[in-house]
Amino acid sequence: MDYKKFADFSPCDYAGPIKRESFMDAGIKQLWQDIPRISGPAFTVNMVPGDNLALHRAIYEAPKGSIIVAQTNSMDYAVSGGNVCAIAKGLGIAGFVIDGVVRDIGEVKEMKFPIFGRGVHPMPGTKKAVLPLNTPIVAGGIALNPGDIIVADEEGIAVIPKDIAESIYIETKTKMEEESAMGFEKWAENHRKKIDSFYN
Numbered sequence: 357m358d359y360k361k362f363a364d365f366s367p368c369d370y371a372g373p374i375k376r377e378s379f380m381d382a383g384i385k386q387l388w389q390d391i392p393r394i395s396g397p398a399f400t401v402n403m404v405p406g407d408n409l410a411l412h413r414a415i416y417e418a419p420k421g422s423i424i425v426a427q428t429n430s431m432d433y434a435v436s437g438g439n440v441c442a443i444a445k446g447l448g449i450a451g452f453v454i455d456g457v458v459r460d461i462g463e464v465k466e467m468k469f470p471i472f473g474r475g476v477h478p479m480p481g482t483k484k485a486v487l488p489l490n491t492p493i494v495a496g497g498i499a500l501n502p503g504d505i506i507v508a509d510e511e512g513i514a515v516i517p518k519d520i521a522e523s524i525y526i527e528t529k530t531k532m533e534e535e536s537a538m539g540f541e542k543w544a545e546n547h548r549k550k551i552d553s554f555y556n
Contacts, residue, residue, distance in 0.1 A: 357521070357522070359395055359396045359397055359421055359505065360395060360396075360421075361395075361525065362395035362396075362505050362507050362516065362521070362525060363393045363394060363395035363507060364529070365507070365525075365528050365529070365532060366393065366507070366509055366511050367379065367507055367508070367509065367511045367512045367513060367514040368511050368512075369528055369531070369532055370507060370514045370516065370524065371514075372528075372531065373524045373527040373528045373531065374514065374516060374524055377498055378498065378514060378515050378516065378517070379496075379512060379513065379514055379515070380455075380495065380496025380497065380498060380512065380513040380515065381496050381497040381498075382512065383474050383496070384453065384454075384455060384472055384473060384474055384495075384496045384512075384513055385473075385510075385512070386470075386471075386472055386508075386509070386510050387458065387461055387464070387472060387473050387475075387476065388461060388464065388465035388471070389465075391470050391471075391472075391509065391510060392468075392470060392509070393507070393508070393509035394423060394450045394451045394470045394506070394507075394508050394509070395423075395450070395505060395506060395507045395508075396421050396422055396423040396450040396451075396505070396506060397419075397421070397423070397502075397503045397504070397505060397506070397518070398422070398423055398424075398425045398453075398500055398501070398502060398503060398505070398506050398515070399414060399417070399418035399419070399422040399423065399424050399425070399489070399490055399502065400424075400425050400426075400427075400489070400491060400492070400493045400495075400500065400501070400502050401414045401424060401425065401426040401427065401487075401489060401490075401493070402426075402427045402429075402487060402491060402493050403426060403427060403428045403429055403430075403435065403456075403485070403487070404429070404484075404485035404487065405428070405429045405430035405432070405433075406430055406432060406433045406481045406482060407433075407481050407482050407483065407484055407485040408433070408434075408435040408436065408480065408481040408482070408483060409482075409483040409484060409485055409486065409487075410426075410485065410486075410489060411424065411426050411428075411435050411436060411440075412436075412440060412483065413489065414426075414489055414490075415440065415443055415444040415447060415449060416447070417489055417490070418449055420447065420448030421448060421449075421450055422449055422450060423449070423450050423451050423452070423453060423506040423508070424444070424449060424451075424452050424453070425452075425453045425454075425455075425493065425495050425500065425506065426452070426453070426454050426455060426456065426493075426495065427455050427493040427494055427495045428454060428455055428456030428457075429456075430456055430457075430481075431456060431457055431474065431475070431477070432457075432477070432479070433457070433477065433479050433480060433481035434457050434458050434459035434476070434477045434478065434479060434480050434481065435454060435457070435458060435481060436452065436454070436458045436459070436471075437459045437460040437463075437480065438459075438460035438462075438463030438464055438467070439460075441460075441463070441464045441467065441469040441471065442463075442467055442469070444469065445467060445469045450470065451469065451470030451471060451472070451508065452469075452471045452472065452473070453472045453473070453495065453496075453506060453508060453513055454471065454472065454473035454474070455473070455474065455494075455495040455496055456473060456474055457473060457474055457475045457476055457477040458471060458473050458476060458477075459476060459477060459478050459479075459480065461476045470508070472508050472513060490502040496513060496515075498515060500515045501517070501518065504516060504517055504518050504521075505518060505521045
C-alpha cells in the first residue's frame with residue numbers, strides 16, 4: 357500500500373468518511389510550529405509509566421515509513437529526546453505520536469522531526485521494562501491497532517482502520533474533488549439555503 361498518499365488530505369478532510377472515534381483528542385497536538393503533514397502505518401508501543409525502554413526499542417524495530425504511536429500512561433516523565441528523534445529520523449521513521457510528554461523539543465524542531473504529543477517535560481524516565489511491541493493500544497482517547505493509518509498535522513491526528521483504509525482514501529478523494537469542482541461561491545450559496553431551512 358502507498359502510505360504516503362494518505363497525506364494528500366488533512367485530518368479535516370477525512371472527517372465524514374471516518375467518524376469521531378477515529379480521531380485522537382485535542383490534547384495531542386503538534387509540538388513545534390509549521391510541522392509537516394505525515395502519514396504512515398502505526399507501529400504501536402505500550403509503556404510502563406515512567407519507563408521509556410519500549411519506545412527506545414521500537415525505533416529499531418519499526419519498518420521504514422512507520423509512525424511510532426505510544427501509550428505512555430504517564431505525564432511525569434519524558435519518553436524521548438533529541439538523540440532518540442535523530443536516530444529515528446535516520447532510520448526512516450516518519451514521526452512520533454506520543455500520548456504523553458517528550459523533551460529537547462528545540463533540538464527536535466531544528467532537525468524537523470515530526471512529533472505530536474501532550475507536551476514537554478525535562479525529566480527522562482528509566483529503562484527497565486521489557487514489553488511486547490506493536491500490540492493494540494489506546495492513545496489520544498481512542499483504540500488503535502498496529503498498521504492502522506495515521507494522518508497527522510496541525511489540525512490533529514486521524515487514525516484510519518487498516519482494513520478499510522483504501523476505501524476511506526477513495527471516498528475522501530471523491531468528496532474533495534466534488535467540493536473543488538463546486539467552488540466556494542456555490543458552496544456558500546448551498547450553505548445559506550441549508551441554514552435558512554432550519555429557521556423557516
